[in-house]
Amino acid sequence: MTDQANISPAAGLRAALRTLVRPVAVVTAAHAGQRYAMAATAFCEVSMDPPSMLVCINRANATHSAVAAGADLCLNLLAADQADISQRCGGGVAAEERFAVGDWRIAAEGPPRLADACASIVLRPASIVDHATHAVVIGEVVDVWQRGLSSPLGFHDGSYLFPLAHAAINLVAQSARLGEAGAMQDGYLMLDVMRAFYWFDEGLQSALRARGWEAVSRSQSMTFANIALGVRRPADLARNLGITRQGVSKMLQEMVERDWIVIEPDPTDKRASIVAFSEKSRQLRADALEILGKIDAALGERIGSKALDALRTTLARDWGPPPEIPEPAAQ
């Protein structure tokens, strides 16, 4: 454990908060014909009788002006696949454009509601306490919409958690609970390889985001890897990614809209189509390869270059086809 007691309280608090997994909401409001949306993690419940919640809003934010003028707020609790909506509402995008992504329900009265959020909670401000740069807004709950059980979006250590990263974190927590396993192994190579893959992909994703690239989902990242390995037919991608043809078409369509890939007729089969990298994705791919090289180098520094070389050699060896494991003999 690192003892960091001698750093400033502000730096210490920031570092401590980075260790938490926070749920993410988009706080919306409408006032005088203007709509507002801002990403927020500083919110929680206050009491159940009456049901109320608080949210801390920077007084420099435009949303604060609507709340200060008495507008209701809506806390839209984001689902795991809505990191792009949080990013859009987290700054740098003009107010009205923040509603361009997501299934927003905008009524003549009241704050905008995100229909595909995990839940939306409408608050009527009951008291506002200003403290330093922020206003603590305590609101009474006047309406709640819930979309069934969907996984929430998490924010951890400065980046969004991807759904599969939750699985990796659960795996790590599980092996720690089992006690008998080492810090990074469960005794089954397949789980270790899977965790190693998540580890690389998390590093890649957060470095890409730090360079200003839009969030790439895990399946999109695996699609990029598949295309780079020469897998270009949607049916083959669906099989390799373990998702339906319909799911793969929806994902590919999103990638086309972002101008990362293009879908072209298959020169060997007129009725089929194939996927190719777009011109725009050239820089994204170059950045990804450069980052992957740096992650390899950082791993080499941590585990030693001999261990890294041995790992590389072992993984690159031809292991032959998967073994056929005989059925257990009948008792």
Ligand SMILES: Cc1cc2nc3c(=O)[nH]c(=O)nc-3n(C[C@H](O)[C@H](O)[C@H](O)COP(=O)(O)O)c2cc1C
């Ligand atoms: C993940 C995330 C969490 C955030 N949490 C808060 C928060 O709790 N309170 C806050 O005032 N700003 C928070 N922000 C910053 C605001 O979302 C950001 O400043 C936004 O642009 C304000 O928009 P507005 O000026 O239109 O109101 C957060 C940003 C992100 C990306």
